Amino acid sequence: MTATNVDAIGEKEKSDLFVKFEKFGKFQTIQFLLICLTLFMISMTHVNYVFVAENINYRCRMPECESQNQDMKTPSWWPEDVDTKCYKPILNDEHLMSNQTCTNASFSGVIEQCQHWVYENNNSIVAELNLACQPWKINLVGGIHNAGMIFSMMFTGWIADKIGRKPTVIVCAVGACIGVFKIFVTSYYPYLAIEFLESVLGSGLYTVGVVLMIEVGGSSKRVLTGIIFSYAVYVGEIIFAFLAMGFQYWKWLILVVYAPMVLFILYIFVLKESTRWQLLRGKMDGAKKTLNAIAKMNKLDIGEKEIEDANDDQLRIMFDVVEQKERENMKVIIGSKEIMTRLSVTSFCFFTSSFLYYGSLVHCVLLPGNKYTNFILAAFTSFPGEVIAYYTFNKYGRRITLQCGYFLSATFLISQNYCPESLSWLKVVLFLVGKLGVVICFTGIYTYSLELFPTSVRGTLLGWGNTTARIGSMLAPLTPLLISEIAALPSILFSATAIISALLLTFTPETKSLPMFDTIAQIDAHKKASQFKEEQCVETPTNPTTVSTKL
CATH class of the missing domain: 1.20.1250.20 (MFS general substrate transporter like domains)
Structure with missing residues (x-):
């Protein structure tokens, strides 16, 4: 047998081995499910403001004429030409001196900005944080959340390239649970601060999650991986809508969505690193452990000794990974x-x-x-x-x-x-x-x-x-x-x-x-x-x- 034939056989064996590891099996399925679960939860936090900070109906309340516990119905004595939401009529001097019940004749014809309101319900932060007649503050909640995502996206990809996909996924998934502290906030700007911080810590999962899925799934599943990634996000949004319909009070909704995310710390033991990233960065011991896990879980006819005996160059050639001499x-x-x-x-x-x-x-x-x-x-x-x-x-x-x-x-x-x-x-x-x-x-x-x-x-x-x-x-x-x-x-x-x-x-x-x-x-x-x-x-x-x- 000639040297050329021996090389050809060796190349074929390497190619066959690569195909075995690339084949989508139990290992890839479990890793996909683990990543999709984090995406499912993060997607709910990312659209939380749609219902948590939704605008609700309200009207101005006049403490001089009505008690605090009033309904949304506009009082019969309210002047027809005065906006019922953001302005209130000023009482005339005669009414103030007589301390009578308010009537249509009790007002001076002058208006001022309203300071007290009756809200339709307390299902959103609009009532809890008293945001009536401030639409820019309501819309800013979503803007601030997405501003936090900008900071997160700027650095998460770089961090994932430096320290690895797995630790970055875990930090993002666990970090987002800080949003649960919003239920204890009683003023607007501290609420915005937590909204921003939760987004900074968690939103990077959109970047590192899909990268890890692509590298775990292999080249033959690139399009399918993108679809699965998106489905995880969409399912999260749908479930969030049903949760919002059931737990209409915003604090219960926040608690149900954010609190369970602390359990993602357990991913330290079950989530695996990207083999491709490990080979590229020269983490050969880690790469071999991951390959052994794939072989064992997918029941490949490849022995642990066969993987351990392969040198660094053989593994890189097998997976078509070029060693980076310079970063x-x-x-x-x-x-x-x-x-x-x-x-x-x-x-x-x-x-x-x-x-x-x-x-x-x-x-x-x-x-x-x-x-x-x-x-x-x-x-x-x-x-x-x-x-x-x-x-x-x-x-x-x-x-x-x-x-x-x-x-x-x-x-x-x-x-x-x-x-x-x-x-x-x-x-x-x-x-x-x-x-x-x-x-x-x-x-x-x-x-x-x-x-x-x-x-x-x-x-x-x-x-x-x-x-x-x-x-x-x-x-x-x-x-x-x-x-x-x-x-x-x-x-x-x-x-x-x-x-x-x-x-x-x-x-x-x-x-x-x-x-x-x-x-x-x-x-x-x-x-x-x-x-x-x-x-x-x-x-x-x-x-x-x-x-x-x-x-």
């Missing part, structure tokens, strides 16, 4: 034109997807009908959206699916705004179809970005992309304030950003048939090889030159 830092990222193009385009797409997604969640409770039903319908729309995304991503490609999704959402979101109010059912249907397009983009941009960025800086770059997404989600809760100026303005903004994103995607490549690159150098080399191949095809169209891009 790729921000200077290397900025120096790569291809990476910067991909980062710029995906960052704007992240902004748009998040702006549209959380904007639709905020506006769905403003649609005609029951707010809880509308929220649940909007969340349920996500499931067929994910199925469509999964099918079209695999059949037609990532980029074209995203572009169609953006155009779809732009068309229907603007259409529902101009639908006659008398056709309330049609208005809701158009909105839900638009939300369907939003879901395709919201899921798709995560999967697409994971494939565009290399392993060495995937967490960092995805974190930067998620940072711009949080700017979108921070601005989304503020868009209802625009309705008082121009009713269609929020829909116009949503549609404009969607169309711009669809056009920008023409500058990034299709990743459907591309491998998962590990370094920026690989991506730059692949780009040059692709350009060389295109040039050769132009020069010799009848006999095109084939250029290998395998790295």
Whole structure:
């Protein structure tokens, strides 16, 4: 047998071994369930303000004329030309001196700002923190939460690349439970501080969670992983709506959602680190332990000794991981034109997807009908959206699916705004179809970005992309304030950003048939090889030159 044949047999054995480890089995299923459980809980905290800080009905109360325990019905003596919410009429001197019961003749015709209110219920912080006639404070709660996400996304990806995916997941999942302390707060600004802090600690899970799932699931399950990740988020939102419907009092809702998250500390014993990250960072002992766990749980016919005897280079070759001689830092990222193009385009797409997604969640409770039903319908729309995304991503490609999704959402979101109010059912249907397009983009941009960025800086770059997404989600809760100026303005903004994103995607490549690159150098080399191949095809169209891009 020749040396060439021996090498060929060795390569085949390595390839077969890699396929065995890549096969989705019990190990991957358990890891996915563990990560999805954290995403399920975090997604509920991320939309808590939709119901916890919802605006409720109220009216002004005059202590001079009525007792504290009053109902919402406007008193018969209230002047017809005075706003019942934010202003109160001033009593005339004659009434003040006589101390009589208030009547229509008791007022001087002058008004002043109201200082006391009667609330419809105490189901939100509006009543508890006395936020009547301060709509900017109510909408700011969601904005502050998403501002915290910006800080979280800026650093979580970088931390996950440095210390590992597993510890970052645990810190984020456990850290978010600090939000339970909001139930003890009695004033507005301390409440905002805790809202911001819980978001800073927990929101990074959106970045590191999907990265760990992609790296655990393997290259063959990239699209499916993105779908499962999104389903975990959507299920959390739906369950949260049902919980809000059942525990309408906001403190009970906070307690039920946040308190159980402290149990994620137990993930220290059950969650495993990404093998790909361990091999890339030279954590070979940890990588071998993880591989042994995979072999044992998936019942692979691979002995522990076989894994332990494999040297570092053999393991890297087996999993097609390139050893990093030098760490790729921000200077290397900025120096790569291809990476910067991909980062710029995906960052704007992240902004748009998040702006549209959380904007639709905020506006769905403003649609005609029951707010809880509308929220649940909007969340349920996500499931067929994910199925469509999964099918079209695999059949037609990532980029074209995203572009169609953006155009779809732009068309229907603007259409529902101009639908006659008398056709309330049609208005809701158009909105839900638009939300369907939003879901395709919201899921798709995560999967697409994971494939565009290399392993060495995937967490960092995805974190930067998620940072711009949080700017979108921070601005989304503020868009209802625009309705008082121009009713269609929020829909116009949503549609404009969607169309711009669809056009920008023409500058990034299709990743459907591309491998998962590990370094920026690989991506730059692949780009040059692709350009060389295109040039050769132009020069010799009848006999095109084939250029290998395998790295």
